[in-house]
Amino acid sequence: MKILVALKRVADPDNANKVKIPADGSKIDTTGLEWKPNPFDDYALETALRLTEDGKTTKVRKGEVVVVSFGPKDVETTLRSALATGADRAIRVECTDEQLDGLVVAKAIAKLVEAEKPDLVVLGKQAVDGDSNQVGQILAELLDWPQAAFAATVREEAGAVLVGREVDGGVLEVRVKFPAVLTVDLRVVAPTSVYSASTDKAFKYNEGVRFAPLPAIMQARKKPLDTKNLSDLTAEKPRIRYVKYEAPPARKAGSKVADVDALLDKLKNEAKVI
Amino acid sequence: MANVLVVAEFAEGKVKKTTHSAVTFARTAATALGGSYSILVLGSSAGSAAEELSKLGAAKVLVAEDASLEHYLAETYAPTVAAVAKDFGVVVAAASAFGKDLLPRVAGKLEAGYAADITEVSASGGTLHYKRPMYAGNAFGVCVIDSAVQVVSVRQSAFAAAEATGAAAPIEKVAVVAAGQAGARIERVKFDQVKNERPELAEASVVVAGGRALKEQFYDLLNPLADAFGAAIGASRAACDNGYCASDLQVGQTGKVVAPGLYFAIGISGAIQHLAGMKSSKVIVSINKDGDAPIFQITDYGLVTDLFKAVPELAEKVRAIKAG
Structure with a gap:
């Protein structure tokens, strides 16, 4: 199986409350925050790796995992890290953030799909900076492929995957035939969430994503990393234009109460919610 | 147009x-x-x-x-x-x-x-x-x-x-x-519906949410309090990931976003991702034994105590008040 995985780096999501908006509202300033892989994209890579191995011998890929990311030269750090974790090949699409929105990214990936011909494209369900949750679904439409968005479980069958999607009110199970687009949710990295056709059904992964061992980090430097220009893939311009940014309304810490009776008194007589 | x-x-x-x-x-x-x-x-x-x-x-x-x-x-x-x-x-x-x-x-x-x-x-x-x-x-x-x-x-x-x-x-x-x-190329196989007699999370006027600290007693502790208010039950990611409750109860950046009149954060430390889903609530009550938990920074009324004792007491007293 050949899988294309899209990766994005984001400003450290665990410190997202430290982003600043200048008084003129011209930007979201993430100065001082480290770049981290978008957590859902890490889960997408883990899903792709699990689908191309038998669980026991994780160094042997049954097929190929190609990772792609968009941005300036230094996003290669994100790609190298994915190569060290187990991806076979990487593509960086040279561009700046200002050239992109969800549709532009989806158009460019669609063009890469034409050349790469993967069985699956796996993406995180959303990037936790823009929080848009859109590229996978747009891409599926552009390709006229089925989409299984918000996947929590993935089981490979012959030429298809059986996907449990976390939706409102429960889990919807769908079968999508290759080629298809998957976007993954948080619980896809649970120990029994993803099985390739060759994984023993009794096998359990460790919770979460795998980390690259040190020798793999060295070897990753030798794995192929190609660069393409955004303009060679698509001439589209963003349709979404931000005119200003604002800080969220501030919320003050209230008071601590001594016990349950004091809490009830406040809820009744001050907040008047009981 | x-x-x-x-x-x-x-x-x-x-x-x-x-x-x-x-x-x-x-x-x-x-x-x-x-x-x-x-x-x-x-x-x-x-x-x-x-x-x-x-x-x-x-x-x-x-x-x-x-x-x-x-x-x-x-x-x-x-x-x-x-x-x-x-x-x-x-x-x-x-x-x-x-x-x-x-x-x-x-x-x-x-x-x-x-x-x-x-x-x-x-x-x-x-x-x-x-x-x-x-x-x-x-x-x-x-x-x-x-x-x-x-x-x-x-x-x-x-x-x-x-x-x-x-x-x-x-x-x-x-x-x-x-x-x-x-x-x-897509086929709907089945829908495993989670049985839920409570109001929808996003529509409830009161939400009672629990975190990792509740462990296997998640529902035993929260049900009586939710019953007393006619509230929806919510959860932190940690509670969902650990299987203490259904996944679709998750409140947060990538789960449900709620803004009820009254939100109880019980045993929830207050990760950024959770706050994203509930900080527009009108009144936030937090019960947690760690007084330094980040949740208290956005809490209106905080109770620093053993939730395993406080929550049943609160449920009982709210029930009595509601019963008039």
């Missing part, structure tokens, strides 16, 4: 309340633009839904009926929605699992811009400005969309449910557009 199309969320024979929030958005946007709004409903048998929707003040209710539309799939719904949307300036649905799955696909078909999860809309010089949370709600961006049709999903908790307005709108059938290859 100044008219707005609402895509109704209709499942298991019911119009979901999320639709009413999208209608409220449509009223605001259409008024600002000097246009009207219509509502599109899709299904294998959508007559009763159309009747219900016709009372929501729309210019028209459009019905797409076909056996292939019995259960929602983005692949089979998007072609018809996109075809109908071409006659409108804005297409909207709530940012529920349905809207978030369907609308980007519709936007792709129309080569349109898509703004997700918007919390406010205003017009300036005939152009709609959409405000939306980013970075887990730590910043808001105001954007405009430069495409013939603009596609948006709206945050349910930010738009009150529209009430019926009286006069019934005319109901019209629209043509169903067959799905392409994508539709032929």
Whole structure:
């Protein structure tokens, strides 16, 4: 199986409350925050790796995992890290953030799909900076492929995957035939969430994503990393234009109460919610 | 074009309340633009839904009926929605699992811009400005969309449910557009519904949410308090990941976003991702044995104590107060 995985780096999501908006509202300033892989994209890579191995011998890929990311030269750090974790090949699409929105990214990936011909494209369900949750679904439409968005479980069958999607009110199970687009949710990295056709059904992964061992980090430097220009893939311009940014309304810490009776008194007589 | 199309969320024979929030958005946007709004409903048998929707003040209710539309799939719904949307300036649905799955696909078909999860809309010089949370709600961006049709999903908790307005709108059938290859390559296998007798999380006026600290006693502890208030139950990611509760109870950046009148955070430390889903609540109560937990920074009333003792006592006393 050949899988294309899209990766994005984001400003450290665990410190997202430290982003600043200048008084003129011209930007979201993430100065001082480290770049981290978008957590859902890490889960997408883990899903792709699990689908191309038998669980026991994780160094042997049954097929190929190609990772792609968009941005300036230094996003290669994100790609190298994915190569060290187990991806076979990487593509960086040279561009700046200002050239992109969800549709532009989806158009460019669609063009890469034409050349790469993967069985699956796996993406995180959303990037936790823009929080848009859109590229996978747009891409599926552009390709006229089925989409299984918000996947929590993935089981490979012959030429298809059986996907449990976390939706409102429960889990919807769908079968999508290759080629298809998957976007993954948080619980896809649970120990029994993803099985390739060759994984023993009794096998359990460790919770979460795998980390690259040190020798793999060295070897990753030798794995192929190609660069393409955004303009060679698509001439589209963003349709979404931000005119200003604002800080969220501030919320003050209230008071601590001594016990349950004091809490009830406040809820009744001050907040008047009981 | 100044008219707005609402895509109704209709499942298991019911119009979901999320639709009413999208209608409220449509009223605001259409008024600002000097246009009207219509509502599109899709299904294998959508007559009763159309009747219900016709009372929501729309210019028209459009019905797409076909056996292939019995259960929602983005692949089979998007072609018809996109075809109908071409006659409108804005297409909207709530940012529920349905809207978030369907609308980007519709936007792709129309080569349109898509703004997700918007919390406010205003017009300036005939152009709609959409405000939306980013970075887990730590910043808001105001954007405009430069495409013939603009596609948006709206945050349910930010738009009150529209009430019926009286006069019934005319109901019209629209043509169903067959799905392409994508539709032929997906099959709905089954839906494992989580039984839940409580109010929907996003609609409840009181939410009782629990975290990792509750462990296997999650429901035993929260049920009596939720019963006393007629509340919905929510959870932190940690509680869901550990299997203490159903996954669809997760409140946060990537789960449900709620803004009830009263929110109880019980044994929840307050990770950024959780705060993103609940910090617009009117009154926040936190119960946690760690007085330094970040949740207390946004809490109105904090109780630093052993929740295993305090929660049953609170439930009992609230029940007594409610019983009068």
